[in-house]
Amino acid sequence: MAALIAIPVLLPLLAAGIKLAIGARLRNLQGVISISALAVNLVVSAILLVQVDTHGPMVARIGGWEQPIGITLVADRLSALMLVTSSAVTLCVMVYSVVSAYDRQEDVAPMAIFHPAFLVMLAGVANAFLTGDLFNLFVAFEMLLSGSYVLLTFGGTQSRIRAGATYTVMALMSSMLFLIALAVVYAATGTLSIAQLAVRFGDLTPQVKLLVELLLLLAFAIKAAIFPVSGWLPDSYPTAPAPATAVFAGLLTKVGVYAIFRLESLLFPGGPVGTLLLWAALATLLIGVLGAVAQADIKRMLSFTLVSHVGYMVMGVGLATVAGLAGAVFYAVHHMTVQTNLFLVTGLIERRTGTTSVNRLGGLMRKAPLLSVLFFVPAMNLSGIPPMSGFLGKLALVQAGLDVGGLLPVALVVAALVTSLLTLYAIAKVWGKAFWREQGEGEVAPEAGEEPVERSLTTQPGLYGPVSALIVLGLAYTVLAGPLSSLTVRAAEELMARQPYINAVLGVG
Amino acid sequence: MTISLVPLIVCGLLVAAGVTLVLERSLVRVLVGVILMGNGVNLLIVTLGGNAGGPPLLGQTPPEEMADPLPQAMVLTAIVITLAVTAFLLAMVHRAWQLRGSDEVSDDTEDRWVRLRARRGELGERVRARQAEYDRLVAEQRAELREPTRGEQLAHRRADRRRLKARQREARKQMRRTIRAERERQALALDPELEGDE
Numbered sequence A: 001m002a003a004l005i006a007i008p009v010l011l012p013l014l015a016a017g018i019k020l021a022i023g024a025r026l027r028n029l030q031g032v033i034s035i036s037a038l039a040v041n042l043v044v045s046a047i048l049l050v051q052v053d054t055h056g057p058m059v060a061r062i063g064g065w066e067q068p069i070g071i072t073l074v075a076d077r078l079s080a081l082m083l084v085t086s087s088a089v090t091l092c093v094m095v096y097s098v099v100s101a102y103d104r105q106e107d108v109a110p111m112a113i114f115h116p117a118f119l120v121m122l123a124g125v126a127n128a129f130l131t132g133d134l135f136n137l138f139v140a141f142e143m144l145l146s147g148s149y150v151l152l153t154f155g156g157t158q159s160r161i162r163a164g165a166t167y168t169v170m171a172l173m174s175s176m177l178f179l180i181a182l183a184v185v186y187a188a189t190g191t192l193s194i195a196q197l198a199v200r201f202g203d204l205t206p207q208v209k210l211l212v213e214l215l216l217l218l219a220f221a222i223k224a225a226i227f228p229v230s231g232w233l234p235d236s237y238p239t240a241p242a243p244a245t246a247v248f249a250g251l252l253t254k255v256g257v258y259a260i261f262r263l264e265s266l267l268f269p270g271g272p273v274g275t276l277l278l279w280a281a282l283a284t285l286l287i288g289v290l291g292a293v294a295q296a297d298i299k300r301m302l303s304f305t306l307v308s309h310v311g312y313m314v315m316g317v318g319l320a321t322v323a324g325l326a327g328a329v330f331y332a333v334h335h336m337t338v339q340t341n342l343f344l345v346t347g348l349i350e351r352r353t354g355t356t357s358v359n360r361l362g363g364l365m366r367k368a369p370l371l372s373v374l375f376f377v378p379a380m381n382l383s384g385i386p387p388m389s390g391f392l393g394k395l396a397l398v399q400a401g402l403d404v405g406g407l408l409p410v411a412l413v414v415a416a417l418v419t420s421l422l423t424l425y426a427i428a429k430v431w432g433k434a435f436w437r438e439q440g441e442g443e444v445a446p447e448a449g450e451e452p453v454e455r456s457l458t459t460q461p462g463l464y465g466p467v468s469a470l471i472v473l474g475l476a477y478t479v480l481a482g483p484l485s486s487l488t489v490r491a492a493e494e495l496m497a498r499q500p501y502i503n504a505v506l507g508v509g
Numbered sequence B: 001m002t003i004s005l006v007p008l009i010v011c012g013l014l015v016a017a018g019v020t021l022v023l024e025r026s027l028v029r030v031l032v033g034v035i036l037m038g039n040g041v042n043l044l045i046v047t048l049g050g051n052a053g054g055p056p057l058l059g060q061t062p063p064e065e066m067a068d069p070l071p072q073a074m075v076l077t078a079i080v081i082t083l084a085v086t087a088f089l090l091a092m093v094h095r096a097w098q099l100r101g102s103d104e105v106s107d108d109t110e111d112r113w114v115r116l117r118a119r120r121g122e123l124g125e126r127v128r129a130r131q132a133e134y135d136r137l138v139a140e141q142r143a144e145l146r147e148p149t150r151g152e153q154l155a156h157r158r159a160d161r162r163r164l165k166a167r168q169r170e171a172r173k174q175m176r177r178t179i180r181a182e183r184e185r186q187a188l189a190l191d192p193e194l195e196g197d198e
Helices: A002-022 A027-055 A077-104 A109-130 A134-152 A158-189 A194-203 A206-224 A232-239 A242-267 A273-293 A298-319 A322-353 A369-383 A389-404 A407-436 A461-479 A481-497 A499-506 B005-022 B027-048 B069-100 B109-145 B150-190
Strands: A058-061 A072-075
Touching: A002 A027, A002 A058, A002 A072, A002 A109, A027 A058, A027 A072, A027 A077, A027 A109, A058 A499, A072 A077, A072 A109, A072 A499, A077 A109, A077 A242, A077 A322, A077 A461, A077 A481, A109 A134, A109 A242, A134 A158, A134 A242, A134 B069, A158 A194, A158 A206, A158 A232, A158 B027, A158 B069, A194 A242, A194 A499, A206 A242, A206 A273, A232 A242, A232 A298, A232 B109, A242 A273, A242 A298, A242 A322, A242 A481, A273 A298, A273 A407, A298 A322, A298 A389, A298 A407, A322 A369, A322 A389, A322 A461, A322 A481, A369 A389, A369 A407, A369 A461, A389 A407, A389 A461, A389 A481, A461 A481, A481 A499, B005 B027, B027 B069
Parallel strands: none
Antiparallel strands: A058 A072
16 A cells, blocks of 8 residues: 555656657647546545545655665655645646647647646655655655746746746745755754654754754745745746646645645644744735735736735644644645636636736626636635635634634734635626626727737637536535545644654654 | 864855855846855755765775765755756746847836836826916916805905095195195295295
8 A cells, every 4th residue: 555655756757758758749648648647646645545544644665765764755644635635636737738738739849848847747746745754855846846947938938938037046045945954954963854853853952943943944935935935926927828827826835835834743843933924924914915906917816815825824834723734724725726726717718818917808707608607616715705615714714713812813813804805805806897897898908018828719618627627626625524624633633743643654653 | 073164164155156146137147146056055965964984885884984875865966956957047048048138037027017107106296286286277267257246245345445545545645745845836936035045
């Protein structure tokens, strides 16, 4: 069974290699390879989740090396849950991108370059979720980043190169910080295995511990786009192709958030950084959503809400209780699905109309009623309309905040509610202008220097499939809220308890 | 474990130079900065990874004299990754140069908006000032054209009468003064002998 853990990392890499070898030939086979690799991934991660939930954390020692020496992959409830969600989401995005490539009869570049980069990125994401080693986490980050560099600058247009430059340099800075942190950690403890570190950090002086924690936190915060270091995200994401933005929004920030989950629960439980995280969450929530309210482009608006809603997860971690962490995990699962969904729908809008600027859109409700419904449901889910999963996740976090009590947590609860309202406001603005307004009212001519976007009035029905599947998945979180939230609570308990993970990896007991 | 200061200072210098270059607008400088910084960090890992020692091969070096191989393995990985990213950045520099003829990173969308808004703000102030001037003129003209009310008419007439009376008073005073002066002149004329006397 333990061998299964390596599959989510190896299979996408294998598929990417095969696709690179095939190159531009055998178009039908290309799509089959990508989709079947991700489908197998989904099945394997679901099996892993069931196994881990019943038997406790599972460990795979690569090459049979014992723990401190070799690379280990560890699956516990948190990582398996994240893996299942990310596999489901990426499968939908992959189907979308395959259908869209066939639909447009484009030249072969998308299949031959886009998909391998996409698959390498997914392997990196899976590796980040599963790794039991800080250096391997660094490698995982680099894998997913190098995939994302290619996806973000795909086609090499001027705006993408400009956005790609900012994105690449920001990502490199965070990697450098991470490496410095790794050097300090290794010098202080002599190991980089997460489980061993969890034991050995107890012996360090508080100053060294704090230094290491802050360094790692800063590196992860850049990846997760938490407020003082979130400026790169709304600048770079909106320019990428729709499937790339969708999967960036769904997965990449969540990888940073996942690393913070691990850092705060397993490595540094109950440190002084919790308060700092609460302040960061407060600033991220409010500043992100205020940015969203000011935007006139759907993609940019969604990018700002993405930054803002990362604040909810950070809030759950900062509260440092089982309820808070469980709420954050639930919210992460919900947010991965819904944010990806919204970006994909925006991609459909762009295909249909050639723009995503609300000043130039109008009358979509009449022109494309199906598209409107596809946008409306996840948008309401994101802004937390009951009984959708956005509401449930926010409710769990608000309850956790009120349970903790005190000035800052209660202020955060207020900020969370305000953010939810302002998200609804930002989405209502888009809805009112792009969908409800009559066509032709107040339309603005395209700005000079804007790159034209290809458009096709007849959208392939196959594109609606993956988008609808994501909507169904988002709504399923409501139907399955009971089992899902008890699973997140169990995952949070396992994280806070720390011992199951440490014992499984170090082979004690 | 003892650590000599020199590698640490070199590492600090490399990272500082790297950060300085990364803050530039030119992508080539950023690239050089990234390379310098990467080297600085790799040096840090090797330096912090323990004392120098023999090659970590069983049978060649006794285990207690071996250098720690793990940091070296990590640095090798990091070097490979930096190499890949450097290649990518170079490709991006080339593409940026193809597109724009320079490797400068241009302002982002938000910057452009802020600039646009600032320009609109300046324009707005000028427009507002002209509007205020126009409003004042209109108000004056309206006040002139306005039909006077009954009270104002009375007040106006009373003020007119007062002004008229004041003017009459002034005129009478003037007349009396003239008459007096005339009489004196006549008196002098009637008695010419007095003239030049005294």
